Amino acid sequence: MIYNVGMGEAKVALGEDALRTLGLGSCVGVTLFDVFAQVAGLAHIMLPSAPLNTEDVFKYADTAIPLLLEQVLREGAYRNRIGAKVVGGAQMFAFSKGLDLVRIGPRNVEAIFTQLEMLRIPVLASDVGGHFGRTIQVKCDTGEVWIRTLKQGEHYI
């Protein structure tokens, strides 16, 4: 079974299931997983930091990652075995100096790495930046992430 994770959402799945999110541009897909427990969670993060009392907790890096961690732990992942993979954070429009909105990708990536470091979750692989969109699919039993792009082909990390 493949579960779709929408923009600003997160899901956790187990065993042979997979998690997928489509068309990451400057958004970032973060997966936290434990291969032994075969548990993986995927969040589709849109912005670096949340305003006070937000309801859209998975939309923002600083609220999404601690909550995603909580959810994978609840599904049986072991804290010290959890690793992360980070994909996305592109700058879809090249030559866009000065437009803050357009630089959101790199800012998202930075915020996510800061969160992961604070929570001491090792980043096992990442594919971030560039000027192209990505679709990703995470296999819960292996933690492998399949990345599809229109311009740079497909590959696993």
Added chain:
Amino acid sequence: MGDAYSLNSQVADMLCELGNIGAGHAATALSELLQMPIAMRVPQVELIQVDEISAILGGAETLVACVFLQVTGDIEGTMFFIQSMESAKALVANIWTAEEGTDELSEIGSSALGEIGNILGANYLSALMDFTQLRMLPSVPLVAVDMAQAILSIAFQSEQAVGRYALVIHTAVHHREQQGDAHFLLFPTPFAQDVLLRALGIEGSI
């Protein structure tokens, strides 16, 4: 859900009229540029969910060509002139030479598309400025060719965008019957929506 996200019909009508005025002027400019008639569809004003926006272009991963303008001034927001790769190539071929291949625009093709988007965007916004007496200034045009969702998600990534919905004024144009639509999408920020409604003399909110 439900009611909270449906639009007040008077507001929707007024915003549709803005789409009509803006896209009407842009379509006229395009028609002059290409020396051919341009057909325009009825504008739609929608509160659209983050994940649904790319459906109008055929899905999240559809290859599209897009000109993006950030709008600043009294009204802030984002504007997209977006269409399928095929229709972008047909458009560019009208003012430049036809492009080979299918997946990419040449550098000059992409700069031609950017310039078309720039002219259309400026016409769209200046018509709205005349009508509302509010300032709306477009940024330099930025061009991207990639997955629809990856490009359009930027409309939902302003720091002011709250929640899962965004207001969009959507108008489609096409220059030949067999050609797919090109879409004008204008996303005013929530703050800009209030300013806009006040300028139009409408009480209440979106």
